[in-house]
Amino acid sequence: MGMTRLEDWLRRIAEDGDAAAVDAARALLRTDERIPEELRYVLDDPEDRPGAADALLFLLGEGESLVAEAIRAEAGSAMDDDLTANPIEGVPVADAVRAEAGTTRISGAWLADAIPVDEAIRAEAGLVDVADAVAGALGFGIPMVQGALRWGAGAVDVAEAVVGAGPPVAAAVRASAGRVEIAASVLVKVGVDVPPVSHAVRDAAGTVAVADVVMAGIVGADLPEGWMAGVLDRELPDAVHVKAASRIAASSLLGAELTGLASAGTRLRAAVEAGAGTVSLWDGVAKSIGIADPEAVTGWDGAAVRAAVLDEAGSVDVVRRVMAKVRRSSAAPSERPEPRPANSAYWVAAAVAVAATILIVFGFSGIERMPSPGRPAPDMGAPGMVFAKADEIRVDDLNYADDATVQVIQEDGADAAMIIWVDEGKTL
Amino acid sequence: MIRRFSLYLATAAMLVISAPALAGPPGPPPVNPARVAEPKEGEPKKVTGKVQIEILCVRATNTTSNVDPKLQGIMQHLRILKYKGFDLIDEHDSEVSSGHDVSFDIEGGRKLQVELLDVNDVQAKIRMRMFSGKGSSPTLDTTVSVHRNRAFIVAGPKMEGDDVLILPVRVKY
Numbered sequence: 032m033g034m035t036r037l038e039d040w041l042r043r044i045a046e047d048g049d050a051a052a053v054d055a056a057r058a059l060l061r062t063d064e065r066i067p068e069e070l071r072y073v074l075d076d077p078e079d080r081p082g083a084a085d086a087l088l089f090l091l092g093e094g095e096s097l098v099a100e101a102i103r104a105e106a107g108s109a110m111d112d113d114l115t116a117n118p119i120e121g122v123p124v125a126d127a128v129r130a131e132a133g134t135t136r137i138s139g140a141w142l143a144d145a146i147p148v149d150e151a152i153r154a155e156a157g158l159v160d161v162a163d164a165v166a167g168a169l170g171f172g173i174p175m176v177q178g179a180l181r182w183g184a185g186a187v188d189v190a191e192a193v194v195g196a197g198p199p200v201a202a203a204v205r206a207s208a209g210r211v212e213i214a215a216s217v218l219v220k221v222g223v224d225v226p227p228v229s230h231a232v233r234d235a236a237g238t239v240a241v242a243d244v245v246m247a248g249i250v251g252a253d254l255p256e257g258w259m260a261g262v263l264d265r266e267l268p269d270a271v272h273v274k275a276a277s278r279i280a281a282s283s284l285l286g287a288e289l290t291g292l293a294s295a296g297t298r299l300r301a302a303v304e305a306g307a308g309t310v311s312l313w314d315g316v317a318k319s320i321g322i323a324d325p326e327a328v329t330g331w332d333g334a335a336v337r338a339a340v341l342d343e344a345g346s347v348d349v350v351r352r353v354m355a356k357v358r359r360s361s362a363a364p365s366e367r368p369e370p371r372p373a374n375s376a377y378w379v380a381a382a383v384a385v386a387a388t389i390l391i392v393f394g395f396s397g398i399e400r401m402p403s404p405g406r407p408a409p410d411m412g413a414p415g416m417v418f419a420k421a422d423e424i425r426v427d428d429l430n431y432a433d434d435a436t437v438q439v440i441q442e443d444g445a446d447a448a449m450i451i452w453v454d455e456g457k458t459l
Numbered sequence: 460m461i462r463r464f465s466l467y468l469a470t471a472a473m474l475v476i477s478a479p480a481l482a483g484p485p486g487p488p489p490v491n492p493a494r495v496a497e498p499k500e501g502e503p504k505k506v507t508g509k510v511q512i513e514i515l516c517v518r519a520t521n522t523t524s525n526v527d528p529k530l531q532g533i534m535q536h537l538r539i540l541k542y543k544g545f546d547l548i549d550e551h552d553s554e555v556s557s558g559h560d561v562s563f564d565i566e567g568g569r570k571l572q573v574e575l576l577d578v579n580d581v582q583a584k585i586r587m588r589m590f591s592g593k594g595s596s597p598t599l600d601t602t603v604s605v606h607r608n609r610a611f612i613v614a615g616p617k618m619e620g621d622d623v624l625i626l627p628v629r630v631k632y
Contacts, residue, residue: 381468388473416515416533416629419609427584428602432591435598440539448536453599453615455591 037063038093044074044084053080065091069276072269254278259285263293418448426451503579509554510583510632512573513610516549516565517625518618533627540614540625560586566624567616568592573628582606583630589613605630 040056043049057074060066066087073083254275261267262275279285317325421441426449431437436454441447517530519542526534527547537545551563551571560574570590577584584604588597598616605611610629618624 381466384470384473416610416627417608418533418536418627419605419611423582423606423609424611425604426601427604428586428600430597430600432596432598437599437601442536442539446535448610448612450536450540450612450614451599451601451603453589453613455598455615455617 038088038091041084041088041091042093045081045088048081056084060087067276067280069273069280073273075269259289259292262289418446420447421449424449503581506578506580506632507557508632509556510575510578510630511552511554512561512575512585513629513631514551514563514565514571514573515547515625515627516551517627518546518548518566518622519614519625520544520546520620520622522620522622536612537625540623542623545625565616565626567618569616569624571613571626572597576602578632580607583632585630587613587628589616591616607632 037059040052043052060071258275279289314325426439434456438452440450521543524543526545529547530545553561555561555575557575557578560572563571565571572588574586576586582604586602589599591598608631610627612627614625616624
């Protein structure tokens with residue numbers, strides 16, 4: 032099979048650490064259906080990209096696992112002496128885990144169903160295919176080892192071989208690790224001694240604190256609380272999401288639980304909507320937060336607003352405008368002419384006219400039309416007062432008290448009057 | 460016919476009787492108490508005798524917009540004082556001769572003293588002093604030369620609330 036572009040980029044990253052190839056590889060990885068979805072974002076984590084690229088190449092069937100190469104490089108063909116010479120008690124990995132976990136001997140039976148050691152080691156070490164071998168050497172549960180070996184080695188049932196540490200296990204490891212010539216000897220010692228494996232894992236994974244990873248797997252502390260919901264809601268960081276997804280993929284129970292959790296929200300939402308209908312929740316919320324009257328608005332005074340509007344607008348006279356629109360349906364009745372009196376005396380009219388004339392004539396002498404110098408103004412009270420214009424009055428002298436202020440005001444216009452304004456009790 | 464004749468007669472009578480009134484001014488004016496001295500050529504003529512000092516006491520307020528009907532003739536001068544209502548509360552009238560003074564008791568315990576300093580046929584010179592009643596020194600002491608039969612206004616003394624007193628003053632002779 033020829034190499035595709037993704038494999039080219041991944042090889043560059045794995046071998047040369049080519050940073051320029053990372054973006055291209057990430058873009059292709061996102062849409063490559065050969066890669067499990069939870070692993071399509073492993074290159075987003077800048078830590079150990081070469082290891083991740085190598086693992087991805089292995090998934091794609093290209094290249095060899097670094098661990099396998101490390102095992103071959105480390106183990107070589109002369110491991111028997113090492114294996115026999117180093118009992119399990121002296122295994123560095125076992126010692127490290129034991130140092131972390133204390134003196135408690137963790138039995139494989141207890142951890143059989145719960146310890147995702149394989150995923151933990153794989154996540155830390157970068158798809159170390161011999162993780163199960165290590166876990167098995169440390170005495171952890173067999174089903175996990177079986178599952179890990181199956182995952183790493185393909186459809187090889189090596190459970191019995193692992194338990195019995197027989198040749199089938201060796202074959203499985205060989206299938207997983209590639210040309211690991213010492214697989215058999217290594218796997219023979221799986222149950223007793225694993226110094227080459229430990230070295231290989233350590234060399235491949237670098238300074239991996241396996242103990243921490245294993246312990247985290249033991250107590251489930253590597254994933255945050257509520258991680259399953261976080262997977263559904265995409266709230267987990269990418270690395271944690273990959274870890275969680277891997278765990279779910281490996282466990283049918285977890286998968287079923289995840290499916291149920293995903294559908295629970297939908298069922299719950301539908302039930303609430305069906306039950307609540309179109310209910311306004313404000314009244315209940317208002318009362319719950321201490322608002323006695325949900326419709327009341329603090330500081331609002333409708334009466335004050337009305338009074339302010341009336342004060343601003345003033346009185347509105349609509350009568351004139353209404354009457355302008357009113358159409359009278361009939362003409363106003365005209366006055367009926369008065370009948371002419373039969374006993375009218377024309378002499379009476381003449382006498383009245385004469386009397387009026389006399390009154391007018393003799394009344395002229397009491398009316399002063401234009402007062403002029405030399406003639407006193409008639410005593411007519413206020414209506415008869417004529418105010419001096421500006422050229423008819425002059426203030427010759429003006430004094431006032433210390434606690435008063437006086438101003439002389441002259442109006443404008445032809446009939447302007449002079450006003451002497453006294454402001455008592457005020458000083459300038 | 461008789462009817463028409465009566466009407467014509469009444470009309471003619473009206474015309475005859477009113478002819479003098481329509482033709483010219485009425486007869487000689489009333490007796491002037493101030494005798495006019497013989498003036499020099501071009502100079503105002505000295506006036507001897509008494510003149511009449513007339514003072515109105517008007518209360519200006521903003522608590523009401525009622526205007527005393529007696530003040531309608533001078534409202535055009537009172538409106539500039541920015542008050543809505545005016546009430547004529549008192550009137551004072553007294554004669555004074557040249558060199559003498561006359562006092563008026565006005566609202567708020569005040570006293571207005573008017574002294575006639577000089578008078579001729581054109582104008583009168585008066586000294587007006589207003590005492591607030593709190594001390595012997597006047598609040599206002601002014602000397603004004605005002606044309607004959609003309610008026611001016613003294614205003615501003617405070618009354619209850621925010622009301623003020625307005626005093627139109629006229630010298631008549």
